[in-house]
Amino acid sequence: MHFAFSEQQTEFRDAVRQVLAKECTADHLRAAVDHPEARGPRWAALTEMGVVGLTVPEDRGGLGLGQVDLVLLLEEAGRVALPEPLIETTALTVPLLVDLAGDGADGAGAVGGRLEAIAAGQLAAAVGTAPSSSRSVPVAGADGADLFVLPTRSAPGSVDRDLELHLVDAAALTVEPVSSLDPTRRLGIPHWNPTTATRVLAGPDAAAAIGRTNDRAALATAAELLGLSARMIAMAAEYAKERQQFGKPIGSFQAVKHLLAGAQVRLEFARPVVYGAAWALDHSAPDASRAASVAKAYASDAATEAARVSLQVHGAIGYTWECDLQLFLKRAWALAEAWGSAADHRALVLDSLVAGG
DSSP: OOOOOOHHHHHHHHHHHHHHHHHSOHHHHHHHHHSOOSSSHHHHHHHHHTSTTTTSOGGGTSOOOOHHHHHHHHHHHHHTTOOSOHIIIIIIIHHHHHHHHTTOHHHHHHHTTHHHHHHTTOOOEEEOOOOSSSSOOOEETOTTOSEEEEEEESSSSSOGGGEEEEEEEGGGOEEEEEOOSSTTSOEEEEEOOOOTTTEEEETHHHHHHHHHHHHHHHHHHHHHHHHHHHHHHHHHHHHHHHOEETTEEGGGSHHHHHHHHHHHHHHHHHHHHHHHHHHHHHTTOTTHHHHHHHHHHHHHHHHHHHHHHHHHHHGGGGGSTTSTHHHHHHHHHHHHHTTSOHHHHHHHHHHHHHHTO
């Protein structure tokens, strides 16, 4: 199979890259730590371009595009460590709402005007993971979100019939802030009471929806990790040209060249795997879930290696607040573990292969 992005897709990516390069600098990221906004000027700019509503159907005010169209834009979001919840809102919540709207009158009622609100940039979402125990799991983007997608279990255990999926408006819960390695990812634990009014799916239907959301989350975080990896490698290469040792740039030393080349090779191997997973999810391929796990594993490994190498090239200064690199290191480390680590997804791939899936 031959796969390539269209001219329109790459032009859209380039336009988004230009906007984010201007609107999401390291200074903007530092400002976002002190004054977080879920829907600030940057969100408005992305909304105007159609990025926020990219996966919203055209008849609901969006562009009606899929994961293949979105993956390049998420890569650009990773390149600048975008602090806004683009993954949670556009990559995860919108497809779920679209599925609900297609289920009939009940589903359409649960969706309400939320798709239109997302396309208009008026709503940002946070998405939780299915709890495996009674322990509360922090939710990324919870502080400042307007809508929450929260899986629960109606009873202890791990069977599908215990799973429920709830759509909860911010007014119906409180958020306990949680400190994060990456301070631009606003983690929080939602405190709320599940009701029949908030429940949109239960049992096997909820399990299937949660599974699709997990696959989309693995793909989306993998795409952002590609952009983060590219940015960290570029920053390390630039620093290696400027930093002098023994009267010459450290970039002229073979050991440094090998470090950077090794990180770049990992990135180049991961990139087509992520793009292929986007195609598989868009086309509901039989191995789409496995492809998403492979993509997350490859991208997490690439980002972890890029972070290690870039920090090694910079030395101890790379982790100081004054150095821009630390902003991207922290995001890469956080996303490498989010929605399943590389080891977690390798285990899922192994289980799938053993089961003959």
